[in-house]
Amino acid sequence: MIKVGIVGGTGYTGVELLRLLAQHPNVTIAAITSRGEADIYVADMFPSLRGAISLKFCKPEAAELESCNVVFFATPNGIAMTQAARLLAAGVRIIDLAADFRIRDVAVWEKWYGMNHQAPEILSKAVYGLPEVNRSAIRTARVVANPGCFPTATQLGLLPLVETGCVDLDSLIADTKSGVSGAGRKAETHILFSEAADNFKAYGVAGHRHLPEIRQGLTEAAKRNVELTFVPHLTPMIRGIHATLYARITREEDFQQLFENRYADEPFVDVMPPNSHPETRSVRAANLCRIAVHRPQGGRTLVVLAVIDNLVKGAAGQAIQNMNIMFNLEECSGLTQLPVSP
Amino acid sequence: MIKVGIVGGTGYTGVELLRLLAQHPNVTIAAITSRGEADIYVADMFPSLRGAISLKFCKPEAAELESCNVVFFATPNGIAMTQAARLLAAGVRIIDLAADFRIRDVAVWEKWYGMNHQAPEILSKAVYGLPEVNRSAIRTARVVANPGCFPTATQLGLLPLVETGCVDLDSLIADTKSGVSGAGRKAETHILFSEAADNFKAYGVAGHRHLPEIRQGLTEAAKRNVELTFVPHLTPMIRGIHATLYARITREEDFQQLFENRYADEPFVDVMPPNSHPETRSVRAANLCRIAVHRPQGGRTLVVLAVIDNLVKGAAGQAIQNMNIMFNLEECSGLTQLPVSP
Amino acid sequence: MIKVGIVGGTGYTGVELLRLLAQHPNVTIAAITSRGEADIYVADMFPSLRGAISLKFCKPEAAELESCNVVFFATPNGIAMTQAARLLAAGVRIIDLAADFRIRDVAVWEKWYGMNHQAPEILSKAVYGLPEVNRSAIRTARVVANPGCFPTATQLGLLPLVETGCVDLDSLIADTKSGVSGAGRKAETHILFSEAADNFKAYGVAGHRHLPEIRQGLTEAAKRNVELTFVPHLTPMIRGIHATLYARITREEDFQQLFENRYADEPFVDVMPPNSHPETRSVRAANLCRIAVHRPQGGRTLVVLAVIDNLVKGAAGQAIQNMNIMFNLEECSGLTQLPVSP
């Protein structure tokens, strides 16, 4: 059994990790920390876990995280980078669901995240945890940077095109829509029910932190610079990312076949038949990305639709997928739940 | 492996049965019928099942249901009663998720359901499938009438009181709220998104078909006539039943203890601590009923709150729980998914 | 023109007051205060008001509220009672949308609101602003305590029964459901979209501040003590109150006629035909209460359904109705907007 610790388990990625890990056949949850909620039963805060998780939240210093095989950070940005060194020294492997280790270029990271990076040497060795790209590096990684939700959907939807260079890499567009849980479980006005329900809006058009992450991933895949316009929107639903991706065709291909081939062996990517419109609910609560490829009116613009559940393939599920890879478990272990629909 | 057939799998209870049965370790799904959708892949209609269910819908006559161990009817009311005899003759056991066998009194059934009953002799032998009441009879039943969603929540919330006779049995009130999926997957105007969203209303106050079912169950539990005012409401959420139950106390008891004792051995009923307010999402997608008991201001009126997922403990999950009991499987087999929250 | 000031306009009752007052033909909005948002344009905070409200929020001390004819307090509880004396001394009339002046008994108020009352002498002269009960007193009131949202719907639904004494006044039940905007525009976790959407729950079953307010109103109407069980629920919609009210009949009446007669001259109360089920959206954004009266199966329990928009007839609209009465305007002036549905 893999002995697991969770730092900062009071947000949505935390409770989703708990839901999935509690059903994982190869895992023991040793500790879950929260300074603010220490000594409170997890199930008192998250009644959906009553009967499944008997742990209390504990203070980080009482958690004995050093004895774990792996520690998940489900914390705000800026926490994992201050605690990683001590755990690594104790031989613990780390999966950070926040952004501390996602961007290789320290200067870029510091610009977008507005703080100094505390552990650039760890950052330089961290592996970006998109299994569909980095599976073998993840296997031996000491630190995995779990991708953001928008970057997961956007990269999976664009990778086959970018890797093969059949579209214009200077004018990609990602029009992305997120459920409100993507904004986290923070007491902020703009994500109140009465603000976000029956409403739709774009945000961060001038610049969103996921943009440099996506650009980095696509640039590595393309082996040249990639330019992307990235517009996120807030959608009145709890879970789900829908990425609508636009690319100008520069070389003819059988695009449907290209996608099917690229993901043929991927257990968690489903390329749908031609003319499909994947719905976010078709992956709700499951570790899946569904993709459809369109070429409207046979024109020059390709439209790719990609959906994930932001809390699963976009966060906790992908983190567990990474853990499975790191510890040589079946990659699907603990991740076989079917989507919940309706 | 239990060989299972499903009749009428295109509604919400049908797709939910498929979701749960596909993850059940002791089950093979042999056939799923739909006259209207014959020869269509189930996963084309329900993309959430892509990769999990490879069956096509088939015409009933092609389904070879007689070779199944058990057949679930996820059909409209009035279908199971016409097909049950043939299946029973072939040795098949039946679980009807519709209402054909729920009410013992044929005249009452015919009044509320507006048709003649086609199989009163089968009705007379059917077992009402509320495991918390009828577990031993279910074990040997040939036909199980799976309870309605409101009746499940309402009876589980009132049974401890009614069985012990500590409240006035002439003035019970069940103010119940249902998610819209409780109305089924029918193309009807009043359950359109633009009608049901951001809106709340009562319906069927003059009389709802679940009233005689609840009254029958409570009357049997009380061993005397029980009178109930039952007011259902339509709530702008997909899944979930919340029953708010009011009873006038006639004999002092430790009511919290009464409920905890009654359900101490029940795997799917969770009596919450005093002063709890169960949320419907705390049971979303899981086969669970959570209950809280209140006595506001120490007065004479007891308030019981009970929540279920109408598609799981209120339909497909309870049907599988019944199947597990009928076939001597672990009662929790295939029903261990944790609630999905948020 | 009536010169109006608003104290504390950054919550939902504040923005709703602004929406309605901006369309009121007899009103000039002189100032709107907010310490936190001073010098910000109202329309920058509430873009729905762009082009209609050109004011900035200002600090209270800069607002010259003493020069207004009437000041609305759309503040948290406990503010109006500290500022009322000064305004009254300047001849300004006051409409408090919070709870400071709603409960006559200071001890009861202090128990439920958890603070000392700062102006009991003003409280003793304040008029409870339910026009359907207190119209003539409102006309000359210096201070009007605008009723709470649950109390408005519950009292309007029960008054005809309580005033005539035809039901048991010791066992009334109010099962009430509120849209999330009823909880205000506060950054609190439990009213986040991802917490409140697709979910339903009761809250405050042990005791809610609207209980003593309702009990006071019904007791005055009955001219004897009234006992009420009051259970509020949080509903995944933005606006709307649905009160489902249960009363045991003690004297036969033509209950439909009783309600129609009681409200025959009320411009904002609509008694619907027998067997109606009022929907909350049928009053959305309008100053209306719709009521239906049911007697299921001709039994002893009467069921009354009452709906309002919590921000209009349950707050800002009723406040303007009170203002119209106080200043001898047409009672419907500025309140003729039709409900928005769907």
Added chain:
Amino acid sequence: MIKVGIVGGTGYTGVELLRLLAQHPNVTIAAITSRGEADIYVADMFPSLRGAISLKFCKPEAAELESCNVVFFATPNGIAMTQAARLLAAGVRIIDLAADFRIRDVAVWEKWYGMNHQAPEILSKAVYGLPEVNRSAIRTARVVANPGCFPTATQLGLLPLVETGCVDLDSLIADTKSGVSGAGRKAETHILFSEAADNFKAYGVAGHRHLPEIRQGLTEAAKRNVELTFVPHLTPMIRGIHATLYARITREEDFQQLFENRYADEPFVDVMPPNSHPETRSVRAANLCRIAVHRPQGGRTLVVLAVIDNLVKGAAGQAIQNMNIMFNLEECSGLTQLPVSP
């Protein structure tokens, strides 16, 4: 007073027309027809109109529409074209909220709408009712083709760019999101609450009927052929269109100023300040289009955000705006309601 008739008033554009016309100071509603609902009170079908509309639906032949000054068709596509000639002969002016007269090229219309056009000679004289483009032609039009909801938002968002030719007209992209009421009040499965809630999807990517309409409008504005990729999405909200529009800059301009100048005199178009993100709720229930212009990272791609309420500026409100223009009323008459938010 303008005497108005409405043909087909049982859909969402019909009830919205009624809400707005009932508050219009210069209008008398003479008749509203519905074959299916004849002799039913409008307010029985739409309780939100109780007290405001006392009419019954009547059969078309009993409606005496010939005596009206103007008739609105709120019918499915294909109805107005069969009834227009008779009304025109009687001197009645026509505003069609359906698509019968939107596309000048009969062959294109027939291809996209899948039927033969019954009145090409009327089509050739109809005026496309986008006042911001065709105000003077609308003034004298006998038949106005009221634009579709997506075309209204998309054209208003792109017109300043297309008219001035400062962007690449071969690669425009319109990623549009609609509330569910845009699909009408039809009993269809895919717009059921349990299908559309908590879900997001694209649809019609291969081709949507609004594409040729938008292309026609932009081509006329550009005075050359315009190519557009148009991807509509279904959003879990009742009302609202959000168009996210992408254009490649070909000539430098002060784009903010360009938009402000273009719409400086338009009463129903609001160009927001730089860096704004218009929300759909900021125009809910009001006849408004709000627009924001972005140039992310100063790059080559311009992003325009445009929001409308699909039932108001996208349908009934714009129809009344057209009527006001046709009859020389104040253009804002009856359209001054403020948006309802939250």
